[in-house]
Amino acid sequence: MEKGLKRLFLLLVVLCIPAGFFIKHEHAIFLWHKIPSIETVFGFVGAFLLILGTRILASFAQKKEDFYD
């Protein structure tokens, strides 16, 4: 069940990338608005950057639970 759901999700991920090429941005203002499926890049790279950011933050700001006690 869980494996099936995972496969379905991965299939949808793969399908959503080319789907963006058929849709045009209605109000393109900046350069990236004109690139088809740019949101997939934003989604993946953004998530990667945030996870990297949390790891960097954790390296100096994460302390023991009773730090203030």
Added chain:
Amino acid sequence: MIKAVPPALIFILGAMLIPLLKGKLKQVYLLLVPTVAFLDIIHLNPGTSWVYHFLGYDLIFCKVDRLSLVVAYIFVIIGFLAILYCLHVKEDGQHVAAFLYMGSSLGVVFAGDYFSLFVFWEIMAVSSVFLVWYQKEKSALDAGFRYLIMHIIGGCCLLAGIIIYAVNTGSIALTHMGTNLADTLILIGFGLNTAFIPIHTWLPDAYPEGTVTGSVFMSVYTTKTGVYVLARCFSGMPFVAYMGGIMTVYGVLFALLQNDARRLLSYHIVSQVGYMVAGIGVGTELGVNGGIAHVFNHILYKALLFMCMGSVIYMTGKRKLIDLGGLAKYMPVTCMACIIASLSIAGAPGFNGYVSKGMVITSAAEKGMPILELMMVLAAVGTFLSFVKLCYFTFFAPNEEMRAKEAPLNMQLAMLLTASLCVFIGVYPKVLFHVLPYTTVHYHPYTPSHIMGTIQLFMLAGLAFLLAKDMIAPHRATVLDFDYFYRMGGRGLVWVCIVPLSNFRSKSQVFSSRTVDLIVRLTKNPIMLLEIPAAYAYLRITQGLRYVSGYSSSETYNENLYRRPIGVGVLIAIILFFAYVLIHFIF
């Protein structure tokens, strides 16, 4: 016809009666008050009323326009739902604090001048802290005090700004502000309530420590009144816009590291309020409408999230994600409500967050602020990740030991009603657009590119979650924020008070008492300042000689021997009086 009263009055006076009622009657009364307030708001006429002349200024308790009305509507709607959620609470004090908190927030919303705004602002801070203290744990007590200290500092800044503004302009009217000293101080005061970085630390510190029901109220009012006053006084300011952008990313980054469910939600308040602040900072009609629409929507889904996590804590006694998991089968209603709220906050199509978040991001792009737009897109990715994490580790992560029952009926009902409103506004946003401040804005949220873009964003962020789930899994840890510096500063201040200042005090006390003692002796006979010490010296010498020679005598100093006739004192008094009269008439 009955004249509409300021809605604040209904809640504040309504709070007084709560301790007098019991049982079902009290429950009906608790729900009746917000209903009456809602009817009252519907009957408020645009313009100013309830104006009182005080010390040469006009105090306006009821300034009604589209901006105040939209915020008031949602304040009262969520007030009703939050009261329904906490109907089972037996402590009258919690209800009274919540009513005063709601009333004072409405007081801020309808205030037309800075003085009345300040009064309601402070009632808001004081009443809300009791919703933390009623948790009755040491951590809650400490967090409450830190919350209060921060708000007192913010209140002092606000008051200083108001006084300077009143002195400079001769007016206390609540108008659009600029960038001079008074305006900056007022902005700091407003910014503290709006959780500007780095003066946001009171929020993730106090909100997770509140009572299960109290945190629902707290998630709604303080920050949103801050956004409201920013919209009224500081819209269109680039600093405000970029501060909003920073808040969106900062909140998300810290939220991803949290283990305490309600602390994660609290950091997301910082992030989501960032969207509102950004929209208001952009300042265009779309930006302000987007910011206020986000206030409306955020109040619904964030209150719902606090309700869901409150139910989980209430039923399991656990608040850390690491201790939770597997609750989907035991608490299906809470789970469903939490998923709806998560989709709403993430901005999934069909849910209310999608509508308003899109408005704010589009306004930043249309204003030509690419960095701001990208910051908000990045925060949207982080929000999705955070709520996948929250839902997964609370409801779906394997936990064989977990056993729980569904929350009480009133809590379930409140969650279901709030969740339906999230979906209703998402599906039919026109109802929200109809009440927003600017009527000339035409925004279409459901365009193909916007829907597809959002789906792609979430799909790929979801893929990243699958790949890096362990990296954002909860850990038993404390994440230091700017509060570390404040706490260290506070400890430093306490040390300065205890060690150097206390030593200085004790030494100056000894010095002062000796000086006073000397002066008292001398003032017994000021005319003979020199004669008395000479006499003392003489006595000492003679007594010493007598002691050496073995002669003892009872002769001691007698001050009456040295007194001058009373006439001398009268003469001096007359001279001084004459000098005083002379100076008075000459000058």
